[in-house]
Amino acid sequence: MLELALIYSARKPSHTEHYFQDIYPLLDKVQLKYVSCDASFNLTGYCPSCGVGNVAVDYMFSADGKTPVWRERGVCSCGMNTRMRCTLDWILSSENLSRNSLVYCNEGTTAFYKALLDFVPLTIGSEYIPKKAPLGSIDRHGLRCESIENLSFADDSFDLLVSLDVLEHVFDYQAALRNMYRVLKPGAAALITVPFHFNRADSVKRAEINATGHIEHLLPAVYHGDPINNSGALLVYDYGWDMLDYAKSLGFRDIQFLFIWSEAKKYFGINYLLRLMK
Numbered sequence: 001m002l003e004l005a006l007i008y009s010a011r012k013p014s015h016t017e018h019y020f021q022d023i024y025p026l027l028d029k030v031q032l033k034y035v036s037c038d039a040s041f042n043l044t045g046y047c048p049s050c051g052v053g054n055v056a057v058d059y060m061f062s063a064d065g066k067t068p069v070w071r072e073r074g075v076c077s078c079g080m081n082t083r084m085r086c087t088l089d090w091i092l093s094s095e096n097l098s099r100n101s102l103v104y105c106n107e108g109t110t111a112f113y114k115a116l117l118d119f120v121p122l123t124i125g126s127e128y129i130p131k132k133a134p135l136g137s138i139d140r141h142g143l144r145c146e147s148i149e150n151l152s153f154a155d156d157s158f159d160l161l162v163s164l165d166v167l168e169h170v171f172d173y174q175a176a177l178r179n180m181y182r183v184l185k186p187g188a189a190a191l192i193t194v195p196f197h198f199n200r201a202d203s204v205k206r207a208e209i210n211a212t213g214h215i216e217h218l219l220p221a222v223y224h225g226d227p228i229n230n231s232g233a234l235l236v237y238d239y240g241w242d243m244l245d246y247a248k249s250l251g252f253r254d255i256q257f258l259f260i261w262s263e264a265k266k267y268f269g270i271n272y273l274l275r276l277m278k
């Protein structure tokens with residue numbers, strides 16, 4: 001494997017302030033040297049599934065059209081972007097899994113899920129497809145349907161739970177965290193990626209389900225890309241630090257953000273995993 005990625009562990013607001021004010025600007029100077037004026041370009045990077053090879057960068061999602069959204073780009077030929085590559089790297093190098101480990105992955109169609117399944121064959125993946133299959137069932141294509149707010153698994157089932165960019169779309173994040181805690185074995189970890197507002201104490205709910213069962217927007221609607229729904233997934237929460245207080249109240253411990261960056265592997269941009277241990 002190439003050089004270790006930089007891992008910065010942050011457990012409280014002063015730590016993340018330090019990362020954004022003092023550390024990330026230095027990393028940004030390094031990664032900006034790789035930006036090309038071409039509409040798209042390749043860099044030699046690393047994918048834990050495919051090894052050393054090209055990763056493709058372009059300006060998709062870029063607000064100014066000049067700065068790559070590194071986290072979502074840096075895409076390997078297998079389809080994994082920077083966020084997925086560095087998350088899988090962390091899992092394989094640091095989570096002490098074996099081929100007998102039971103992992104629940106809160107996605108079931110993506111390149112990330114398929115790569116994780118290659119390394120940890122007892123991984124269970126799922127998507128939220130309640131119109132196609134009842135919760136806890138498997139559809140005719142073998143795809144399992146689960147809601148993170150109401151998981152069908154028994155208590156203490158998994159050695160690791162992985163939920164990438166899902167939690168911001170659920171209407172009851174507290175139920176989601178309670179379910180995550182419930183299905184993990186004692187001592188097992190949840191790894192979550194979620195847009196987090198590090199400068200906010202309190203989370204903000206952007207939409208809710210009203211008494212008639214319809215979505216009511218409390219703030220302007222924002223949609224993110226969704227692998228199984230072309231119209232995208234509604235952003236429901238802007239998270240602040242109180243989300244972690246709630247997780248702590250459930251019994252989660254050793255809660256930290258792991259910021260991952262590597263010049264050799266082209267883990268560029270702001271990539272962080274929220275890691276919580278049961």
Ligand SMILES: [Zn+2]
Pocket residue numbers: 047048049050051076077078079080
């Ligand atoms: Zn790959």
